[in-house]
Amino acid sequence: MIEVKNVYKSFKDVHAVRGISFSVRQGEFVALLGPNGAGKTTLVEMMEGLRKPDSGDIFIQGKSWKKSEKELRQIIGLSLQETRFPEKLKVREVLRLFASFFKLGTERVDEVIALVGLENKRQSLTKNLSGGQRQRLALATALLNRPQILFLDEPTTGLDPHSRFDLWNILQELKSKGDTTLLLTTHYMEEAQSLCDHIIIIDEGVIIKGGSLNELLDDQSHNLDELFIRLTGKTLTDNSNQVLK
Amino acid sequence: MKSLKNNQLYRLILCRFAETVREPEVLFWGIIFPVLISIGLGLAFTQNNESKFNILCVGTQGTELDSLLTIYGEKSEKKGKETFIWKVEDATLGNTTYHFIHSDWDNAIISLKRGESDIIVTDSLSKIGYHFDPNNAQAQLAYMKLSALVQSPTRIHSAQPQISPLTLKGVRYIDFFIPGLIAFGLMSSLLWGISYTIIECRSQRLLRRLIASPMRKSNYLIAIMFVRIVMNVAEALILLFFAWLLFDVYIQGSIGAFALLFVAGNVAFTGVAVLLSCRTSKTESGTGLINLVQMPMMLLSGIFFSYHNFPEWSIGAIKLLPLTALADGFRAIFNEGAGWLQVATPTAALFVLGAVCFVAGMRWFKWQ
Ligand SMILES: Nc1ncnc2c1ncn2[C@@H]1O[C@H](COP(=O)(O)OP(=O)(O)O)[C@@H](O)[C@H]1O
Ligand SMILES: [Mg+2]
Numbered sequence: 189m190i191e192v193k194n195v196y197k198s199f200k201d202v203h204a205v206r207g208i209s210f211s212v213r214q215g216e217f218v219a220l221l222g223p224n225g226a227g228k229t230t231l232v233e234m235m236e237g238l239r240k241p242d243s244g245d246i247f248i249q250g251k252s253w254k255k256s257e258k259e260l261r262q263i264i265g266l267s268l269q270e271t272r273f274p275e276k277l278k279v280r281e282v283l284r285l286f287a288s289f290f291k292l293g294t295e296r297v298d299e300v301i302a303l304v305g306l307e308n309k310r311q312s313l314t315k316n317l318s319g320g321q322r323q324r325l326a327l328a329t330a331l332l333n334r335p336q337i338l339f340l341d342e343p344t345t346g347l348d349p350h351s352r353f354d355l356w357n358i359l360q361e362l363k364s365k366g367d368t369t370l371l372l373t374t375h376y377m378e379e380a381q382s383l384c385d386h387i388i389i390i391d392e393g394v395i396i397k398g399g400s401l402n403e404l405l406d407d408q409s410h411n412l413d414e415l416f417i418r419l420t421g422k423t424l425t426d427n428s429n430q431v432l433k
Numbered sequence: 434m435k436s437l438k439n440n441q442l443y444r445l446i447l448c449r450f451a452e453t454v455r456e457p458e459v460l461f462w463g464i465i466f467p468v469l470i471s472i473g474l475g476l477a478f479t480q481n482n483e484s485k486f487n488i489l490c491v492g493t494q495g496t497e498l499d500s501l502l503t504i505y506g507e508k509s510e511k512k513g514k515e516t517f518i519w520k521v522e523d524a525t526l527g528n529t530t531y532h533f534i535h536s537d538w539d540n541a542i543i544s545l546k547r548g549e550s551d552i553i554v555t556d557s558l559s560k561i562g563y564h565f566d567p568n569n570a571q572a573q574l575a576y577m578k579l580s581a582l583v584q585s586p587t588r589i590h591s592a593q594p595q596i597s598p599l600t601l602k603g604v605r606y607i608d609f610f611i612p613g614l615i616a617f618g619l620m621s622s623l624l625w626g627i628s629y630t631i632i633e634c635r636s637q638r639l640l641r642r643l644i645a646s647p648m649r650k651s652n653y654l655i656a657i658m659f660v661r662i663v664m665n666v667a668e669a670l671i672l673l674f675f676a677w678l679l680f681d682v683y684i685q686g687s688i689g690a691f692a693l694l695f696v697a698g699n700v701a702f703t704g705v706a707v708l709l710s711c712r713t714s715k716t717e718s719g720t721g722l723i724n725l726v727q728m729p730m731m732l733l734s735g736i737f738f739s740y741h742n743f744p745e746w747s748i749g750a751i752k753l754l755p756l757t758a759l760a761d762g763f764r765a766i767f768n769e770g771a772g773w774l775q776v777a778t779p780t781a782a783l784f785v786l787g788a789v790c791f792v793a794g795m796r797w798f799k800w801q
Contacts, residue, residue, distance in 0.1 A: 293438070
């Protein structure tokens with residue numbers, strides 16, 4: 189489904205991604221887990237065709253961004269790490285706009301509104317939404333075209349536990365239907381653990397370890413926290429707490 | 434019908450339009466403010482003008498001037514100081530009021546520095562001396578009027594037959610001002626409306642989100658430009674309506690030529706706006722850039738006052754500014770009855786400028 193082969197990317201003197209390879213199978217839920225600055229966003233944006241790798245290849249269903257951008261845009265859905273939708277537009281207007289890019293009409297718009305539970309906010313201006321509602325709107329725009337592949341960059345960062353749980357439930361439901369392949373980035377252990385079949389741990393632009401939760405944990409590491417400390421000598425959560433405050 | 438409703442260009446335009454009208458500031462600065470400022474300035478310059486001069490008298494007690502003041506002046510108090518007010522009526526040039534305030538030299542200089550007074554009058558050996566900055570037009574006018582008055586205090590009262598007032602349409606200040614205001618409104622609305630929107634969209638990463646979907650980039654730009662230009666037409670029509678209603682200002686020349694020049698102006702500044710916003714993703718530096726382009730033209734292009742008062746060497750350059758071309762073209766059509774031919778050059782030049790800037794802007798445009 190997705191194939192990433194030995195991808196490199198630098199910004200001036202920062203080597204953000206340094207030789208990453210992995211593949212994702214159809215219907216799989218994959219987490220890219222790593223602290224801030226690990227290179228997650230850079231990697232996902234290359235997979236989304238928004239940045240070009242310095243070297244290496246990325247194929248989605250065997251197609252490259254360079255040759256088949258138009259086709260690929262139709263079958264993926266995504267939400268970026270930080271997107272602010274136009275403040276003066278209403279939830280439903282934003283969704284109708286994004287729906288029109290896929291030539292979709294009001295029916296699908298109302299469907300995704302129900303899917304993410306924003307029914308009573310459909311006529312609210314986006315500036316009046318809470319953080320959790322905003323993330324659900326971002327998810328709704330990503331789901332409009334029933335994407336085969338969904339990319340979510342830190343979908344729950346900065347949310348309170350309750351809103352985070354709401355979002356996980358929506359994604360769980362999606363998973364139970366089994367039509368969607370999901371790739372999400374996060375620095376929350378629980379998120380990777382509870383949602384994803386496959387977890388790829390990234391730090392400083394390289395993959396440290398990857399596999400299912402059972403494969404990753406062994407006698408020495410009883411949870412992902414311990415594993416991360418053992419592998420890198422630092423903690424994930426310290427970093428993430430700094431962002432939250 | 435259904436396909437139109439789900440058409441992306443149509444949706445982009447609708448959203449852009451909704452965003453624009455939900456921004457009360459935009460409506461105020463774009464539509465109400467220009468009408469208010471034209472009413473204000475129009476009234477200020479069409480009322481029979483009353484001029485007032487403040488004159489400081491230093492050491493003139495018991496002199497010739499003092500005796501004139503006791504005859505013609507009216508004694509009063511102003512901020513605890515003794516003041517004589519001398520009113521001179523003039524049917525053609527408007528009434529003039531002189532306020533004579535006694536003072537000592539040091540305080541007089543301070544008052545002059547603060548702009549509270551126009552000139553200082555002294556008296557030595559019953560010869561009146563006038564002290565003022567010769568580069569200050571208001572002070573010079575005060576001097577000329579006052580010195581004439583002192584020489585023959587009674588003569589100026591009646592209408593002066595050698596002056597024949599011109600109140601023809603097209604020579605009043607308001608006739609000069611309205612076309613300039615339309616040109617200026619058009620420029621600032623496009624620069625802010627287009628550049629700022631694009632830069633903000635980029636800085637909020639919305640632009641990146643949009644191009645990550647199968648949106649056509651050209652549709653995004655067309656929507657922004659289309660809505661802005663429609664707003665400009667509305668703004669100009671409203672301003673024209675009030676100008677006609679209140680001051681009887683109207684287009685004396687060819688309306689078709691005016692419309693074409695108006696379109697050319699929109700094209701020119703749309704191009705400039707796209708070029709300005711093609712790379713910046715910080716709203717602060719965007720604001721700086723927009724001001725960098727707008728401020729010099731606002732001051733130099735003769736929107737409020739004629740640029741012919743600027744030094745000779747600069748006028749050639751000023752005439753090359755796009756806002757000058759637009760404002761002068763509008764004025765020619767409004768006030769001199771110009772038609773297609775007379776404004777063909779500025780119209781063509783503005784179209785070309787717009788096209789060149791637009792192509793360059795697109796070439797360097799940073800979508801993410
Ligand atoms: N546009 C950019 N220009 C320069 N450096 C960047 C840019 N984007 C990311 N970086 C750097 O690349 C590294 C990885 O960043 P990022 O991919 O955003 O990490 P993550 O998403 O895991 O927090 C960081 O050191 C960051 O500072
Ligand atoms: Mg990131």
